[in-house]
Amino acid sequence: MIHRRCVGIGGNNKQPVVDQIMSVQKTYTIRCPKCQHSQSVELYHSINVTQQPELKSALFENRLNRVHCESCDAGFRIDKPLFYHDSSRGILIHWMPATVASREEILEEFETGIELLRRSLPQDVEPPSVRLVFTRTELVELIFILEAGMDERVVEYIKYVIHSQNLQRVPPATKQLLLNVQDSTADELLFVVQNAATFELEDILRYPRSAYHATRKLYRDNPGELLNLLPGPYISARSVLLDELAGEEDE
């Protein structure tokens, strides 16, 4: 139904790469999940929220890439690969829904895309840092984290610690931690516990912000350890923990 796309942000002209990403819509034929009616719709392939802030609101309010069936009136969201670009803040995130392909395939394709991009650039131009997420929730969470000037790897490290120390209350197999930046305070970070299967928000956990600052300082002084634990481009404590647990079961 929807084509998979590579990280298509290359180009051979001399413009800074990041400036090339504009909001782009493409036409897709979509079948209504309720009545099977097929129709042509325009869906966003990329959004530049500096140029079109209304698209950021649409994303946050879950209105982006929503389709209204002209036959039965049903409304539904199409999850497709999307580039989120905030050029004024230098934020570039690729949302690759894992419904399109397996996470392994997505990661492979992502790495290939970045490598192609690197090769297409002049040697003295650094490719932009592109972050990868698999769900809309992760995308919105990451945007808040980056806009707050926080380091997402340090945030994930804190989630790693919380999961590890509370395996009964937040087992990574079934629960996902999300940082609620807006409701966090100067003293405490507020994490929401989301049920990984139903996506319902079930619990709230608080963690001292001082621990975040201490970890960030440690990471700046000695980045290797955290980079090893949480390599990119998909930085996720839960995914690391699930891999660790799967490894233990294999042994």
Ligand SMILES: [Zn+2]
């Ligand atoms: Zn329909």
